[in-house]
Amino acid sequence: MATQQEISAFLAKEFPQSKCVIESIGDCTSVVSHAVGFDELRPGGTVSGPVLMALADVALYTAVLGKLGLVALAVTSNLSINFLRKPSADKAIVAHCKLIKVGRTLVMGEVMLYSRGDEKPVAHVMGTYALPAKT
Amino acid sequence: MATQQEISAFLAKEFPQSKCVIESIGDCTSVVSHAVGFDELRPGGTVSGPVLMALADVALYTAVLGKLGLVALAVTSNLSINFLRKPSADKAIVAHCKLIKVGRTLVMGEVMLYSRGDEKPVAHVMGTYALPAKT
Amino acid sequence: MATQQEISAFLAKEFPQSKCVIESIGDCTSVVSHAVGFDELRPGGTVSGPVLMALADVALYTAVLGKLGLVALAVTSNLSINFLRKPSADKAIVAHCKLIKVGRTLVMGEVMLYSRGDEKPVAHVMGTYALPAKT
Amino acid sequence: MATQQEISAFLAKEFPQSKCVIESIGDCTSVVSHAVGFDELRPGGTVSGPVLMALADVALYTAVLGKLGLVALAVTSNLSINFLRKPSADKAIVAHCKLIKVGRTLVMGEVMLYSRGDEKPVAHVMGTYALPAKT
Numbered sequence: 001m002a003t004q005q006e007i008s009a010f011l012a013k014e015f016p017q018s019k020c021v022i023e024s025i026g027d028c029t030s031v032v033s034h035a036v037g038f039d040e041l042r043p044g045g046t047v048s049g050p051v052l053m054a055l056a057d058v059a060l061y062t063a064v065l066g067k068l069g070l071v072a073l074a075v076t077s078n079l080s081i082n083f084l085r086k087p088s089a090d091k092a093i094v095a096h097c098k099l100i101k102v103g104r105t106l107v108m109g110e111v112m113l114y115s116r117g118d119e120k121p122v123a124h125v126m127g128t129y130a131l132p133a134k135t
Numbered sequence: 136m137a138t139q140q141e142i143s144a145f146l147a148k149e150f151p152q153s154k155c156v157i158e159s160i161g162d163c164t165s166v167v168s169h170a171v172g173f174d175e176l177r178p179g180g181t182v183s184g185p186v187l188m189a190l191a192d193v194a195l196y197t198a199v200l201g202k203l204g205l206v207a208l209a210v211t212s213n214l215s216i217n218f219l220r221k222p223s224a225d226k227a228i229v230a231h232c233k234l235i236k237v238g239r240t241l242v243m244g245e246v247m248l249y250s251r252g253d254e255k256p257v258a259h260v261m262g263t264y265a266l267p268a269k270t
Numbered sequence: 271m272a273t274q275q276e277i278s279a280f281l282a283k284e285f286p287q288s289k290c291v292i293e294s295i296g297d298c299t300s301v302v303s304h305a306v307g308f309d310e311l312r313p314g315g316t317v318s319g320p321v322l323m324a325l326a327d328v329a330l331y332t333a334v335l336g337k338l339g340l341v342a343l344a345v346t347s348n349l350s351i352n353f354l355r356k357p358s359a360d361k362a363i364v365a366h367c368k369l370i371k372v373g374r375t376l377v378m379g380e381v382m383l384y385s386r387g388d389e390k391p392v393a394h395v396m397g398t399y400a401l402p403a404k405t
Numbered sequence: 406m407a408t409q410q411e412i413s414a415f416l417a418k419e420f421p422q423s424k425c426v427i428e429s430i431g432d433c434t435s436v437v438s439h440a441v442g443f444d445e446l447r448p449g450g451t452v453s454g455p456v457l458m459a460l461a462d463v464a465l466y467t468a469v470l471g472k473l474g475l476v477a478l479a480v481t482s483n484l485s486i487n488f489l490r491k492p493s494a495d496k497a498i499v500a501h502c503k504l505i506k507v508g509r510t511l512v513m514g515e516v517m518l519y520s521r522g523d524e525k526p527v528a529h530v531m532g533t534y535a536l537p538a539k540t
Contacts, residue, residue, distance in 0.1 A: 083213070212533070
């Protein structure tokens with residue numbers, strides 16, 4: 001319903017501070033990445049949890065936009081993250097999102113987060129978006 | 136087990152980029168706030184979700200440190216946030232955290248987030264911290 | 271919007287197999303209990319997790335009905351439970367529910383579960399109910 | 406680490422009231438089903454939510470036992486369920502579980518629940534099990 005270019009432009013306006021990069025969009029899916037540098041790291045060389053949460057939120061939003069079009073008013077109602085493994089300090093984080101329910105008022109999706117190139121996920125996120133009532 | 140001053144110093148080292156301010160610490164509780172300005176806002180005048188999540192995470196960590204001492208290796212294993220209401224664009228966010236279980240390997244706590252001065256919460260967070268095994 | 275008697279009758283019809291007892295209903299709150307006997311126990315003398323989840327779900331539903339009236343079509347969309355302590359084998363479980371958001375399409379509430387007479391909770395539940403669209 | 410026969414016998418002793426049937430066990434995976442009849446249905450012809458939660462919990466526990474052996478003391482610490490679609494009234498529920506983290510103190514896994522034969526899931530569950538400390 002919305003192309004990768006349209007969504008990238010839309011997000012650049014909605015989340016001007018975000019460094020997330022949309023890598024691909026499919027039917028109910030998205031792949032979004034986030035570079036890792038000084039701002040994303042905590043002492044000990046791990047990627048900060050809020051960076052992972054923010055990336056997962058953008059990946060979910062991107063998949064929603066890809067499926068439903070540029071619904072500016074979709075809002076996150078729940079986001080639940082399980083931290084699985086310590087991410088690499090020198091690799092980007094890549095989020096693979098899949099929507100598992102697209103209803104009239106709620107959309108639910110899950111996101112697996114990886115350090116780029118690694119097979120084992122660093123975190124899993126389940127999210128719910130509420131859609132504005134149709135008028 | 137650790138005072139507000141000790142924890143503030145510890146967090147300044149652990150999360151150098153964080154703007155969170157510890158307002159108080161009690162037995163299994165903490166109050167932590169975060170100023171809201173350009174960096175925290177999204178178009179439409181709402182505070183960004185990841186700012187709320189990051190603040191809740193710090194509030195939980197602060198309460199854990201206050202209860203158990205400076206356990207640098209405590210790590211978040213799950214964080215689940217419900218967004219309840221749109222926060223004010225011109226008020227700081229204040230997080231009130233209460234630990235509801237302090238076990239040997241897991242600590243669980245909840246956080247209510249408010250726009251300062253408002254009675255109704257903007258978000259609710261439930262979090263789980265895993266503690267390092269004693270040796 | 272609905273009295274304790276109306277809700278008890280409604281639930282007896284909706285959940286005929288349920289042993290839950292509504293103890294009280296307030297504005298956005300409910301207290302519901304469940305006796306503990308052979309059917310609720312697991313070897314080792316602990317109350318089965320699904321019994322706690324089922325009770326919390328009924329407590330949330332009861333609070334929703336108390337606030338909004340007999341909305342038969344409200345459905346649970348998310349329920350997240352944290353198990354905190356081993357419940358007593360010989361005490362009923364009592365659920366204290368409080369709704370923290372009552373929106374047009376979503377209601378969110380939390381539930382603390384106790385072994386009757388104990389001060390420390392055995393479990394915490396956060397739940398979301400989706401309301402049918404108004405027509 | 407434990408075979409399907411060993412686990413079935415173990416669960417029959419641990420959960421004597423359960424009607425769950427283990428269909429298969431793999432490396433970090435399990436498939437468990439639950440027949441649907443009068444006891445599992447609610448008015449309107451839908452499978453009761455607590456039945457889905459209980460089945461998911463057994464599927465997670467089964468996968469944990471399959472991976473780690475008969476660890477009687479593993480306990481659920483968190484279980485979060487998203488209800489996606491109304492299950493069929495006349496089909497068994499089948500749970501497909503996959504562990505996504507097997508740590509020393511925590512095991513995390515996800516479960517997709519289906520009405521047997523249907524492609525679209527009726528619910529998604531994320532669960533965390535705490536393992537007893539080694540001595």
